[in-house]
Amino acid sequence: MHILVTGADGRVGRALARAALPQGATLTALGRQQLDITDPQAVDRLLTLHACSVVVNTAAFTAVDRAETETAAAMAINGEGPAHLARACAARGIPLIHLSTDYVFDGRSPEPYREDAPMAPLSVYGASKAAGEEAVRWLQPDHAILRVSWLYGGERGDFVRAMVGAIRAGRPLRVVDDQIGGLTHSDSVATAVLALADKMLRQSLERGTYHFAAGGAASWHEIAALILSELTRAGIGPVPLEATSAAAYGLPAARPANSLLDCGKFDRLVGAERPHWQDRLIPELRRILDEPVKPA
Ligand SMILES: NC(=O)c1ccc[n+]([C@@H]2O[C@H](COP(=O)([O-])OP(=O)(O)OC[C@H]3O[C@@H](n4cnc5c(N)ncnc54)[C@H](OP(=O)(O)O)[C@@H]3O)[C@@H](O)[C@H]2O)c1
Known part of the structure; x- marks a missing residue:
């Protein structure tokens, strides 16, 4: 299997480039x-140049x-x-x-979203991702659309790094508590993509849409509270943490108030590991704290 990845300098692109690949x-x-x-001629040229067995599109705005x-x-x-x-x-x-997002939903459902729930994006970003999904469904039936949520991980800035930076600087935190989701590490997404690719190429996987997110659910405020308590335990902080509403x-x-994705189909048909958000976040925090602190 030869995998061609677009958007290689992004969070998921980089996670794929450093992931352990399936044998062969x-x-x-x-x-x-x-x-x-966005350049159709370049897309044609590069796909001709790089003979590959599957394309993974992580490129996105x-x-x-x-x-x-x-x-x-x-x-x-x-x-x-x-x-x-x-x-x-x-x-x-x-x-x-093709990678997509929970932001294609309006978040008004009281339940985690299943793959066949109607898309109803609240934002331009969500609408643009919904349009990309529709194009993929229409133009290439041999596809898997993997919707993921609330990504962090790697060296690029993200919510987790923003919280760590603020706590280290002694700044008080004000964090939204009326949006819930599954905080998901980009390395977990890379593992999921590779498992999906492997199964697709063995012809043993139903084509269509899949959901993938870390186990468990939390608001941004609950995630910030865990980060704060772990850093305080490590002797950094504490700082005040205030809850606020998205409004x-x-x-x-x-943004959707409910960003939770029902990942039952992924668990049943693909079955790659889906760690609980807390179990993945705590070692990641230790890793971040072990990095040399960059001068502000
Ligand atoms: N980040 C999240 O929280 C999140 C949540 C749910 C779903 N997703 C989805 O997951 C996927 C991967 O996201 P990510 O977090 O890895 O995003 P990311 O870190 O922003 O990476 C996207 C990459 O695509 C590149 N790119 C932008 N325009 C391009 C173009 N015209 N051609 C080629 N590459 C282009 C970007 O380059 P520049 O930096 O130069 O623009 C960037 O390197 C996306 O489909 C995203 O919608 C992300």
Whole structure:
């Protein structure tokens, strides 16, 4: 199996590049400089150049708030880019694994979202990701769409690193407590993608949409509270932690109140490990605390 990954410099792209591959598998990871997925000719050229058995699209416009004003860029990258990839994959008989998000839902359901729940995005980012999903479904039936949620991990900035940075700097925390989700490490997503690819290529996997998130559920405030207590235990902090509502916090893009994904189908059909968010976060915090502190 040879895997071609787009968006190689992103969080999931990097996690895939450092992941342990299934036996006999090889991987080529292309960053935006090597492959801009909004350029259909480049997509065609690169897929011809790199003979591969599966394409994994992690390239995306993920700045959720900026997407509210940079609508054209969000739609081009998240909506049209996947269409170019799907068309090129279909023409060559290459299966496509496409990453998507819980933000395609409106979050009003009292239950975790199943794969067949209607999409009803609240934001431009969510709408652009929904458009990308629809393009993949329409243009390349041999696909798996993997919706993931609340990602962190690696060296790029994320919620966890923002909390650690603030606590280290002695800044008080004000964190939203009316959105819940599954905080998921990018390394877990990489493992899930590779398991999915392996099963798809053995022809033993139903094509379609899958959900993948860490086990358990928590609000951003509960996650911040765990980070604060672990850092306090390590002698850093404490700092005050205040709960607030998403409305009072006032970010430009609306987010789902319920971001929980029902991962039952993934567990049944793919079965890769899905650690509980706390079990994955605590060792990650130790790893972050062991890194040399960069000067501010
Ligand atoms: N991050 C989350 O919390 C989250 C949650 C749920 C789902 N997801 C989904 O998971 C997937 C991976 O997300 P991630 O966290 O790895 O995102 P990320 O860290 O923002 O990485 C995305 C990568 O795609 C690149 N890119 C942007 N436009 C491109 C283009 N036209 N052609 C090629 N590459 C391009 C970006 O480059 P630049 O940095 O140069 O723009 C970046 O390196 C995405 O589908 C995302 O929607 C993410």
